[in-house]
Amino acid sequence: MRTKPRPLAGAALSLSALLALASCADDVATETAAAEAETVTFTWDRNTAAEEEEPQLEETTVEVPVDPEKIVVFDMASLDTIGALGGEVAGAPLDFVPEYLQDSLADDAFDAGTLYEADLVEIEAQQPDLIVIGGRSSALYDDLSEIAPTVDLGMRGSFTDTLERNTTFLGEVLGDEDEAAAAVAEIEAGIAEAQQVTAAAGTGLGLMVSGGRLSAMAPAGEDASGRGARGGLIYDTFGVEPVVEDIEAATHGEPVSFEFLLETDPDHLWVVDRDAATSAEGAQAAAQVLDNEIVQQTTAFQEDQVHYLDPTAWYVVFGGIETAQIMIDDVLQIAD
Structure with a gap:
């Protein structure tokens, strides 16, 4: 009686079971790895x-x-x-x-x-x-x-560091790392170009206009996030030379008079109309506020170097890819 084939069939069955188990284990490992790869x-x-x-x-x-x-x-x-x-x-x-x-x-x-x-x-x-x-x-x-x-x-750290970090992260989240890297490179190149222009432009003063009143913007210094960083962008990121070494000390805070503009006499005025940014009802436009006999005596006014920055970009958003390009274009207007 031939009895040998039965153990061979059993062995084949066991081998198939082992292969199936191994395949399942591989599938589980692959699914686990995929799950891990699907988070940032x-x-x-x-x-x-x-x-x-x-x-x-x-x-x-x-x-x-x-x-x-x-x-x-x-x-x-x-x-x-x-x-x-x-x-x-x-x-x-x-x-x-x-x-x-x-x-x-x-x-x-x-x-x-x-x-x-x-x-x-x-x-x-x-x-x-x-x-x-x-x-x-x-x-x-x-x-x-x-x-x-x-x-x-x-914002944490400098404007450019924050922009790079956040864009890189969001590129990973959206599955488009290459486009994120290209966008960061383009913005960094634009900022570098703007810095070359401001380096040869003389002194400047960032000015916030709201409710008919003026506030001088100063370099952020130690306040490298939030409100301080926003006010200091024109200097810290775009390289404008402050008209006085310590603007905050010179102004005893931020509010300034029209006479302060004439006394310090910056080559350029960089103006943010806060009321326009916040859609304040009945507010007087910054250009109207600055249209007076005192301001008309300044170098910035006489040389047509009073620059009105996009209020939404500089006050409300002040970050992000499209907004950064708007800001770069605002600064590059002095090269025209």
Whole structure:
């Protein structure tokens, strides 16, 4: 009686089972690796102190999904960059989105609240995959992070460092690293060109006009984030030589008179119309405020070197790919 084939069949069956198990293990490993590859890690130092307290920084790390289906954005600079990289935003504080960034919104974008207060009920109902905050909206982190992965892309360090970091990160999130790298390179080249122009332009003074009053803008110094960084952009990023060595000390703060402009007599005035940026009703335009006999005696006025900067770009957004190009073009106007 021939009995040998049976053990061979059993061995073949066992081998098939082993191969199947090995294949399943490979599939699981591949799926696990793919899952790991489909997130991007973002780490920053988050201020956990109350507004009136001394800053208390806590390292915060968030895993962000790649190619998220729904993104909610409270930071206008990030809205700008997401749109510039071909993405779109599902929700934002719609009343605060500048006209030139409307194309970054989805056609059915929902209103997520304001820059300071989120509509938590609506956001949770929309089930976003990623929420981006920064600057004015940074205080919203605790509430929003309970709904979806939330990252703070506010300004930290220099303008260019922040722009590179955030654009690189968003490029990874959107799966378009090459376009992000190209955008950063183009902006850096534009800033370098602007710096070459300002280096030969003489002195300058950044000026904020609001409610008929003037405020001198100063280099950021140690205040390299938020309000200080925004006011110092014309000097710190674009290389304008301040008309006085220490503007803040010379002005005893920020408010200045028309006489201060004549006394310091900068070669160039770089003007931001804050009321235009915030759409203040009934406000007098900055050009009208500066059209007086005192200002007309300054070198900047007589040499036609009073430059009006895009108020939305410089005051509201001051970051992001498209906005950075607007700012570069504003500075390069003195080369015309």
